[in-house]
Amino acid sequence: MGIDIGKFLKNPEYEIKITTYRDIFQAEALERDRFGEEYRKLSAAIMMSKNDMKRMGFKPGDRVKLTNDNGSIVVELRESKREEPGGVAFMVNSPWSNALVSGDTGGRGIPEFKNISAMISLAKEEVTTIERLIIVR
Amino acid sequence: MPTVMELYQLLPKTNCKKCGESTCMAFAVALLSRKKNIQECPPVLEGKFKEQKDKLESLLLPAAGAEETGLIVHPELCTGCGNCVVACPVDVANDPKGAGIGGAPTNDKVIFRVLDGKVVASNIKECRRFGMNRVLCYACIDPCPTGAIEFV
Amino acid sequence: MVTCTCTGCALLCEDIDVIIENNRVKEVKNACRRGAARIRGCVNRLEPSVNKKQADIDTSIKKAAEILKNARSPMLFGWGNSTCEAQVKGIELAKRLNAIIDDNSSFCQGLLIERILKKKFRTCSLEDIRNRADVLIYWGSDAQDSQPRHLSRFSYFPRGEHRQHGYEEDRTAAVIDVRESSTAKICKGHFYRIPTGGDRELILALMDALSGKVPKYDKRVLELAGIMKKAECGAIFAGIGLTYSIKDDPDILVALADKLPNFNIMPMVGHYNMRGFNENLFKETGFVNRIRFEGRPVHNDGYAVVEALRQKSIDALLVIGSDPLSSLPGSIVSHLADIPVICIDPCVTLTSRIAAVTIPCAVSGVESGGSAVRMDGRVVELPGIIENNHLSDQEIMTGLMEAL
Numbered sequence: 001m002g003i004d005i006g007k008f009l010k011n012p013e014y015e016i017k018i019t020t021y022r023d024i025f026q027a028e029a030l031e032r033d034r035f036g037e038e039y040r041k042l043s044a045a046i047m048m049s050k051n052d053m054k055r056m057g058f059k060p061g062d063r064v065k066l067t068n069d070n071g072s073i074v075v076e077l078r079e080s081k082r083e084e085p086g087g088v089a090f091m092v093n094s095p096w097s098n099a100l101v102s103g104d105t106g107g108r109g110i111p112e113f114k115n116i117s118a119m120i121s122l123a124k125e126e127v128t129t130i131e132r133l134i135i136v137r
Numbered sequence: 138m139p140t141v142m143e144l145y146q147l148l149p150k151t152n153c154k155k156c157g158e159s160t161c162m163a164f165a166v167a168l169l170s171r172k173k174n175i176q177e178c179p180p181v182l183e184g185k186f187k188e189q190k191d192k193l194e195s196l197l198l199p200a201a202g203a204e205e206t207g208l209i210v211h212p213e214l215c216t217g218c219g220n221c222v223v224a225c226p227v228d229v230a231n232d233p234k235g236a237g238i239g240g241a242p243t244n245d246k247v248i249f250r251v252l253d254g255k256v257v258a259s260n261i262k263e264c265r266r267f268g269m270n271r272v273l274c275y276a277c278i279d280p281c282p283t284g285a286i287e288f289v
Numbered sequence: 290m291v292t293c294t295c296t297g298c299a300l301l302c303e304d305i306d307v308i309i310e311n312n313r314v315k316e317v318k319n320a321c322r323r324g325a326a327r328i329r330g331c332v333n334r335l336e337p338s339v340n341k342k343q344a345d346i347d348t349s350i351k352k353a354a355e356i357l358k359n360a361r362s363p364m365l366f367g368w369g370n371s372t373c374e375a376q377v378k379g380i381e382l383a384k385r386l387n388a389i390i391d392d393n394s395s396f397c398q399g400l401l402i403e404r405i406l407k408k409k410f411r412t413c414s415l416e417d418i419r420n421r422a423d424v425l426i427y428w429g430s431d432a433q434d435s436q437p438r439h440l441s442r443f444s445y446f447p448r449g450e451h452r453q454h455g456y457e458e459d460r461t462a463a464v465i466d467v468r469e470s471s472t473a474k475i476c477k478g479h480f481y482r483i484p485t486g487g488d489r490e491l492i493l494a495l496m497d498a499l500s501g502k503v504p505k506y507d508k509r510v511l512e513l514a515g516i517m518k519k520a521e522c523g524a525i526f527a528g529i530g531l532t533y534s535i536k537d538d539p540d541i542l543v544a545l546a547d548k549l550p551n552f553n554i555m556p557m558v559g560h561y562n563m564r565g566f567n568e569n570l571f572k573e574t575g576f577v578n579r580i581r582f583e584g585r586p587v588h589n590d591g592y593a594v595v596e597a598l599r600q601k602s603i604d605a606l607l608v609i610g611s612d613p614l615s616s617l618p619g620s621i622v623s624h625l626a627d628i629p630v631i632c633i634d635p636c637v638t639l640t641s642r643i644a645a646v647t648i649p650c651a652v653s654g655v656e657s658g659g660s661a662v663r664m665d666g667r668v669v670e671l672p673g674i675i676e677n678n679h680l681s682d683q684e685i686m687t688g689l690m691e692a693l
């Protein structure tokens with residue numbers, strides 16, 4: 001293989017839509033230990049279709065930064081195991097996904113947990129820890 | 138038993154989808170679990186794949202008779218949802234008021250039970266895939282959300 | 290071996306056998322993966338504390354009462370993981386304090402449960418579903434992952450009184466979702482994928498199709514409408530995917546239900562006793578959540594936990610059986626750093642880490658008993674099967690009242 005040209009380019013950013021879902025294995029990990037490695041592994045991740053990943057030049061296992069007006073997190077990128085037409089990325093509902101959810105509900109009190117817009121780019125940083133998601137005084 | 142990879146290596150690997158699966162790999166998995174047979178892949182029936190086709194057939198032959206009890210549960214994939222417990226016709230016949238109506242099994246004659254959130258299989262000799270009047274039953278495989286049950 | 294009720298989700302499975310040895314769970318039978326984990330319990334049990342220093346439980350409760358008493362606008366929030374008995378006491382406590390009371394349904398299934406309790410929807414019991422239902426529509430709901438035994442215990446797979454044949458012959462299950470969920474995988478042939486937020490459009494198209502008009506929509510909507518029309522006894526299992534998507538106009542689902550005389554609507558509830566809280570508050574106030582007691586109950590969307598935190602309009606928060614720091618938008622929880630938080634939970638949570646007072650409680654269903662309301666409205670008893678020294682959430686509520 002040639003040189004990894006990506007290294008020499010400005011880190012490209014893409015706009016993505018994220019929707020959240022539930023996962024029984026993650027729910028099990030939550031019951032056991034919400035500060036544990038297992039829960040983080042199953043939560044701090046974003047699933048994308050193969051095509052979307054290819055289009056953005058990402059590969060499974062990459063760490064990506066997700067950023068919007070509400071927050072910024074680093075998670076692991078995984079290939080969706082399901083058949084997906086693409087265009088939408090998926091995250092299991094967790095404090096990580098919630099870091100990106102807007103509190104503005106038009107006064108109705110129900111946030112857009114399942115309709116999140118964010119920018120995605122490759123990250124050098126480590127995956128965000130749960131400790132970082134707890135606000136400190 | 139052959140592995141999925143062994144079967145896959147013998148397929149045309151063009152992902153042409155003519156078999157109804159989205160990839161040759163998916164078709165190989167379907168072959169192994171006996172949901173599909175080789176005849177459903179038109180390209181491999183063409184003359185130039187004769188060798189591969191013969192090899193595939195010989196690999197798949199022994200289990201086609203379903204003589205041995207090749208039931209495997211992958212506990213790491215199982216969610217404990219109990220779909221297989223309730224759907225298995227043996228469980229329904231042997232425990233109509235328990236497993237048959239969606240509840241916990243009320244006796245030891247069922248094939249599937251959920252222990253610590255994962256399925257364990259026993260009484261496998263009762264499975265309809267074996268014995269005199271065997272049929273190719275999929276009643277536990279089809280309802281499984283994660284592919285945790287396999288016959289090899 | 291003892292039999293217990295699982296509080297892992299609002300299915301409240303009552304057929305769980307547990308083998309206990311030396312007062313510890315040795316084996317759990319019949320519960321799904323999630324339920325088994327709930328019954329086995331967490332690794333980090335919560336300890337009583339005041340201002341992050343270890344305290345005895347009485348001191349914690351006294352300090353909590355003091356905080357609530359001194360607050361001008363306290364909120365009592367959580368409740369979905371508490372027994373009915375604790376919830377009723379909690380509502381009393383809110384009255385006594387002139388506090389705001391809200392629960393997880395406020396940003397979950399409250400909209401639909403309210404309409405169920407106001408009888409805007411036809412609904413039925415899960416046993417009715419098992420015995421009669423022939424068409425099952427999982428809409429924005431991945432039951433396999435959220436209420437894992439829903440299909441096996443009640444809806445699709447079991448033989449019922451009037452559904453004696455296998456599911457392949459007697460029942461049709463369809464899934465409407467934005468992703469190919471585990472439930473969608475099982476209902477393969479009847480998976481209808483919609484775009485995020487596309488639920489309303491599909492409802493309108495279905496209504497057209499049901500009234501014989503040609504919908505401006507993918508042709509498959511006719512197929513789905515055909516299945517629904519033929520139902521002798523149908524059910525729409527409405528998940529939060531659907532609820533979130535129609536939150537600005539939930540009555541659109543009422544309009545669809547009106548066109549389907551053979552259908553029942555059932556909101557898919559997650560937390561084991563969220564519906565119980567909704568029913569208990571409804572009995573008392575006529576509303577399912579978002580209440581402030583000011584001599585009389587006042588309902589206002591400003592009393593939704595999300596709004597109250599965003600507007601920073603509360604000055605103390607009691608959290609019971611919930612982890613808002615984990616489940617609410619990160620952008621609004623910063624207010625929690627500015628006000629005293631009281632956390633009642635069996636386990637260490639994100640919220641307990643920042644709480645001024647922590648009060649550990651028993652795991653309901655396992656370490657303490659009571660009753661709860663299943664997702665379909667049936668009251669289920671929780672026996673409580675393990676001897677232990679933890680106070681139940683009900684006892685903690687009583688303790689708080691006494692300390693006031």
Ligand code: SF4
Pocket residue numbers: 148149150151152153154155156157158160161164165177178179180181
């Ligand atoms: S028809 Fe056979 S060769 Fe073609 S893609 Fe399918 S499996 Fe592969």
Ligand code: SF4
Pocket residue numbers: 224225226227228248263264265266274275276277278
């Ligand atoms: S193959 Fe059929 S009979 Fe055998 S275990 Fe599975 S469901 Fe039961």
Ligand code: SF4
Pocket residue numbers: 210214215216217218219220221222251255256277280281282283284285286
């Ligand atoms: S259907 Fe699959 S996931 Fe569900 S209990 Fe059976 S093996 Fe486990």
Ligand code: SF4
Pocket residue numbers: 295296297298299300301302319320321322323324325436437438439
């Ligand atoms: S389906 Fe729900 S109530 Fe039943 S065992 Fe699983 S988590 Fe517990």
